[in-house]
Amino acid sequence: KAGVTQTPRYLIKTRGQQVTLSCSPISGHRSVSWYQQTPGQGLQFLFEYFSETQRNKGNFPGRFSGRQFSNSRSEMNVSTLELGDSALYLCASSLDPQGLLYEQYFGPGTRLTVT
Amino acid sequence: AQSVTQLDSHVSVSEGTPVLLRCNYSSSYSPSLFWYVQHPNKGLQLLLKYTSAATLVKGINGFEAEFKKSETSFHLTKPSAHMSDAAEYFCVVTFTGGGNKLTFGTGTQLKVEL
Numbered sequence: 001k002a003g004v005t006q007t008p009r010y011l012i013k014t015r016g017q018q019v020t021l022s023c024s025p026i027s028g029h030r031s032v033s034w035y036q037q038t039p040g041q042g043l044q045f046l047f048e049y050f051s052e053t054q055r056n057k058g059n060f061p062g063r064f065s066g067r068q069f070s071n072s073r074s075e076m077n078v079s080t081l082e083l084g085d086s087a088l089y090l091c092a093s094s095l096d097p098q099g100l101l102y103e104q105y106f107g108p109g110t111r112l113t114v115t
Numbered sequence: 116a117q118s119v120t121q122l123d124s125h126v127s128v129s130e131g132t133p134v135l136l137r138c139n140y141s142s143s144y145s146p147s148l149f150w151y152v153q154h155p156n157k158g159l160q161l162l163l164k165y166t167s168a169a170t171l172v173k174g175i176n177g178f179e180a181e182f183k184k185s186e187t188s189f190h191l192t193k194p195s196a197h198m199s200d201a202a203e204y205f206c207v208v209t210f211t212g213g214g215n216k217l218t219f220g221t222g223t224q225l226k227v228e229l
Contacts, residue, residue, distance in 0.1 A: 004158070033215045043205065043219035056216045090158065094215050104215055106151075106159040 002027065004093050004107035012113045018079040021110045023071050025093030031055075032074040033104065034066060037088040046089075049074055078112075086114045117142040119206045121220035129228050134178075134193040138206035138221045141187065141191070148189045149207040149217070150180055159205070165189065201227045 005024045013019050022061040025032050033056075034046040055069035066076040072093075076086055088111050092104040122137040140146055151160040154199040163174025180191045206220040206226060 027198045033217075035217075035219075042221045045216050045218070045225050048215050058216070073220075092215070103161055103164065104217065105161075108156075 004091055006089075006091050006110050007105040008110060008113070009027050009108065010111045010113075012115060014085060014115055015081055018077060019081060019112060020075050020077045021089055021091075023074045023076075023091030023093075023107060025091075026051070029093035029095055029105070030072055031054055031094040032068055032072065033094070034074070034076050035090040035092065036060075037090060037109070038084075038086070043090070046054045046076065049089050055110050081114045083114050085112065087112060117144075117146065117210060117218050119148075119208045119218060119220040120222075121204075121206050121223050123223050124221065125224045126224065127226040127228060128196045130198055131195050133229050134191070134196045134200065134225065136191040136204050136206075136222060138191065139187050140189060140191045140206070140208045142208055142210055144210035146208050146210050148180075148182060149209075150174065150178070150189075150191050151205045151207055151219075152174065152202050153205065153222075154202045162191070196225075196227045198227050198229070201225055 007022045028073040031050045033048040037043045047066050048056040052068045063079045068074045090109045091107045094104045098115045118141045120139045148165045151159045153159050162178050163172045165172045165182045173179045178193045203222045203224050205222050207217045209217050
């Protein structure tokens with residue numbers, strides 16, 4: 001069974017640009033979550049999608065947005081990039097909890113560098 | 116609100132000696148607790164999880180953790196360290212019904228020396 005895949009793996013952008021990152025969950029997983037990892041702030045939850053709906057959201061500005069498609073693939077978008085957005089962006093997928101908690105499986109991440 | 120505190124940012128041990136990585140949690144609800152490991156340039160891998168069953172949880176690669184409600188702790192241990200254990204370890208908390216929103220600790224970098 002293929003794991004969580006993220007594309008691209010590395011990305012360099014300029015301040016003010018926007019960027020779209022993609023995540024393909026494990027087959028059969030319907031929940032996709034996104035996390036930002038930086039040396040200063042550590043790992044922080046961005047948002048979670050299930051059945052094309054945002055179910056949970058972290059404390060990030062509106063420049064960070066996401067969506068999920070009918071095949072459970074997800075994208076996240078960051079507009080008007082700032083230097084502080086440089087980070088490793090991790091995607092995780094999980095079976096729908098339905099009130100229970102299932103393990104999340106993480107992808108390798110996309111390393112975004114903003115110059 | 117929920118949070119985790121990893122008491123040591125760096126731990127160094129000799130190969131073959133025990134490992135102890137400390138974690139304290141805070142949660143308004145019944146917590147679920149996890150330990151994840153991240154090797155350099157790799158994604159996060161789940162080591163073990165506690166979800167209100169047995170308080171002593173066994174994970175992969177010989178790691179285990181004990182949930183102590185009275186101490187609000189969930190320390191990770193391994194009897195004998197191996198060079199391949201060198202990595203960053205994260206203690207993570209969520210709560211049943213909280214969906215998949217994980218709250219991570221700041222991480223403990225484990226160094227294993229010969």
